[in-house]
Amino acid sequence: xxxxxxxxxxxxxxxxxxxxxxxxxxxxxxxxxxxxxxxxxxxxxxxxxxxxxxxxxxxxxxxxxxxxxxxxxxxxxxxxxxxxxxxxxxxxxxxxxxxxxxxxxxxxxxxxxxxxxxxxxxxxxxxxxxxxxxxxxxxxxxxxxxxxxxxxxxxxxxxxxxxxxxxxxxxxxxxxxxxxxxxxxxxxxxxxxxxxxxxxxxxxxxxxxxxxxxxxxxxxxxxxxxxxxxxxxxxxxxxxxxxxxxxxxxxxxxx
Amino acid sequence: xxxxxxxxxxxxxxxxxxxxxxxxxxxxxxxxxxxxxxxxxxxxxxxxxxxxxxxxxxxxxxxxxxxxxxxxxxxxxxxxxxxxxxxxxxxxxxxxxxxxxxxxxxxxxxxxxxxxxxxxxxxxxxxxxxxxxxxxxxxxxxxxxxxxxxxxxxxxxxxxxxxxxxxxxxxxxxxxxxxxxxxxxxxxxxxxxxxxxxxxxxxxxxxxxxxxxxxxxxxxxxxxxxxxxxxxxxxxxxxxxxxxxxxxxxxxxxxxxxxxxxxxxxxxxxxxxxxxxxxxxxxxxxxxxxxxxxxxxxxxxxx
Numbered sequence: 388x389x390x391x392x393x394x395x396x397x398x399x400x401x402x403x404x405x406x407x408x409x410x411x412x413x414x415x416x417x418x419x420x421x422x423x424x425x426x427x428x429x430x431x432x433x434x435x436x437x438x439x440x441x442x443x444x445x446x447x448x449x450x451x452x453x454x455x456x457x458x459x460x461x462x463x464x465x466x467x468x469x470x471x472x473x474x475x476x477x478x479x480x481x482x483x484x485x486x487x488x489x490x491x492x493x494x495x496x497x498x499x500x501x502x503x504x505x506x507x508x509x510x511x512x513x514x515x516x517x518x519x520x521x522x523x524x525x526x527x528x529x530x531x532x533x534x535x536x537x538x539x540x541x542x543x544x545x546x547x548x549x550x551x552x553x554x555x556x557x558x559x560x561x562x563x564x565x566x567x568x569x570x571x572x573x574x575x576x577x578x579x580x581x582x583x584x585x586x587x588x589x590x591x592x593x594x595x596x597x598x599x600x601x602x603x604x605x606x607x608x609x610x611x612x613x614x615x616x617x618x619x620x621x622x623x624x625x626x627x628x629x630x631x632x633x634x635x636x637x638x639x640x641x642x
Numbered sequence: 643x644x645x646x647x648x649x650x651x652x653x654x655x656x657x658x659x660x661x662x663x664x665x666x667x668x669x670x671x672x673x674x675x676x677x678x679x680x681x682x683x684x685x686x687x688x689x690x691x692x693x694x695x696x697x698x699x700x701x702x703x704x705x706x707x708x709x710x711x712x713x714x715x716x717x718x719x720x721x722x723x724x725x726x727x728x729x730x731x732x733x734x735x736x737x738x739x740x741x742x743x744x745x746x747x748x749x750x751x752x753x754x755x756x757x758x759x760x761x762x763x764x765x766x767x768x769x770x771x772x773x774x775x776x777x778x779x780x781x782x783x784x785x786x787x788x789x790x791x792x793x794x795x796x797x798x799x800x801x802x803x804x805x806x807x808x809x810x811x812x813x814x815x816x817x818x819x820x821x822x823x824x825x826x827x828x829x830x831x832x833x834x835x836x837x838x839x840x841x842x843x844x845x846x847x848x849x850x851x852x853x854x855x856x857x858x859x860x861x862x863x864x865x866x867x868x869x870x871x872x873x874x875x876x877x878x879x880x881x882x883x884x885x886x887x888x889x890x891x892x893x894x895x896x897x898x899x900x901x902x903x904x905x906x907x908x909x910x911x912x913x914x915x916x917x918x919x920x921x922x923x924x925x926x927x928x929x930x931x932x933x934x935x936x937x938x939x940x941x942x943x944x945x
Contacts (some may be wrong), residue, residue: 544864
């Protein structure tokens with residue numbers, strides 16, 4: 388891998404436990420800045436758990452515990468002095484199911500912004516527009532910003548969720564199978580979007596769809612049974628993987 | 643005839659199935675019959691008695707004539723005050739239990755145990771608790787502290803407080819259910835945007851559960867509205883010259899008024915039309931509360 392790109396997220400021997408069950412085993416990885424990094428692997432391999440460890444969403448589950456280091460911008464996010472709310476404001480997240488709040492389109496975008504800061508209406512207006520433009524949704528919804536977000540189609544809802552995540556102006560975007568519930572056309576739009584957004588954001592993408600990883604990502608990591616088997620340039624992973632497990636998986640021999 | 647697979651089943655099995663369905667259906671019909679019969683008898687016997695004068699006049703001549711206005715007003719005031727006292731506490735408890743408490747913690751389990759136990763306590767016991775705790779302990783305490791003499795006796799306030807405690811378990815369970823129905827994904831979406839737990843509760847969880855909270859609360863209030871045993875010793879009175887103008891005054895109540903009419907009157911037969919009409923009003927009040935809950939719920943489904 389190219390060594391000249393600065394690393395945004397680094398882990399050293401990072402392990403994760405649900406109670407007594409270990410879900411991640413000593414993950415060591417460096418995720419480069421402003422690139423799309425994809426994680427692939429069979430269900431239950433730990434790729435989503437790893438993603439959710441980056442912004443500490445797993446904290447919400449009782450009885451979880453971590454070991455090793457998860458470093459974002461040089462700071463160990465699991466150290467005592469890190470405020471998890473501040474951390475999450477720097478890391479946007481897009482989930483598998485598009486889950487707009489049952490509020491208007493406008494309020495969905497401004498939700499994260501108005502939590503702690505008072506932002507003027509004109510600033511909000513311009514942020515809403517720019518975020519919806521970034522999410523390639525502006526032209527479709529500009530005339531009905533005050534309508535309920537639940538009236539949008541599935542693909543539009545997911546792009547709205549991306550716009551909502553972008554609105555808090557994060558450095559990192561975590562995407563947990565963002566297209567798994569979308570039709571091919573919506574998937575295409577979201578993938579296009581991912582490619583555009585990587586100029587601004589460090590994107591980490593978990594996907595079940597290997598073609599998607601091949602299409603949009605710069606680097607790909609392959610997870611299996613809680614371990615990171617291989618991490619390399621996407622082209623390398625899909626053409627000449629160095630590990631037998633990776634090759635078996637991408638050629639469809641299992642998983 | 644029947645072309646289903648049941649016809650190929652052995653006879654004993656088919657018989658069991660037939661009897662099971664028959665028994666279940668009979669039970670359902672019986673329940674419907676009881677309700678219809680009850681409502682029908684009260685409507686036919688009391689319907690003509692429910693007039694505007696009946697609703698708006700004070701009882702006269704030792705409760706053998708006149709209307710039920712003070713009882714109607716007293717019940718309404720009681721229900722309102724009970725709601726104001728009980729629903730916020732119940733909602734707060736439910737929010738704690740669903741949103742903050744570790745589900746298997748010692749404290750959460752104790753609270754749940756207390757709630758379940760409270761739900762099974764006979765209502766007369768709540769009444770005695772009201773006398774001991776609210777009137778004697780709190781009321782006398784407040785009187786001693788303020789130098790007044792109005793709190794250490796049964797009143798609208800202590801009756802409402804007693805009923806609030808009585809309906810607490812119903813409110814807590816209903817609100818918990820409403821909160822749990824809010825998808826976990828919505829909470830996560832909010833937290834992932836940098837909201838604190840509290841912000842998530844206020845801005846996402848409660849607004850999404852508000853219809854459930856309202857319906858649950860109204861059903862709980864409906865239960866409290868018809869309750870008589872719990873308020874027997876804590877402020878209800880059989881006769882009153884006026885509508886209470888302060889929460890420390892005693893009050894009349896539809897359910898208790900019915901009890902008085904049917905057992906404490908010098909001539910019970912003479913009050914029979916009044917009894918039917920009062921019952922009908924009480925039923926109507928409960929029905930109205932339930933109807934409100936149903937309407938709110940159906941509006942939720944449409945959204």
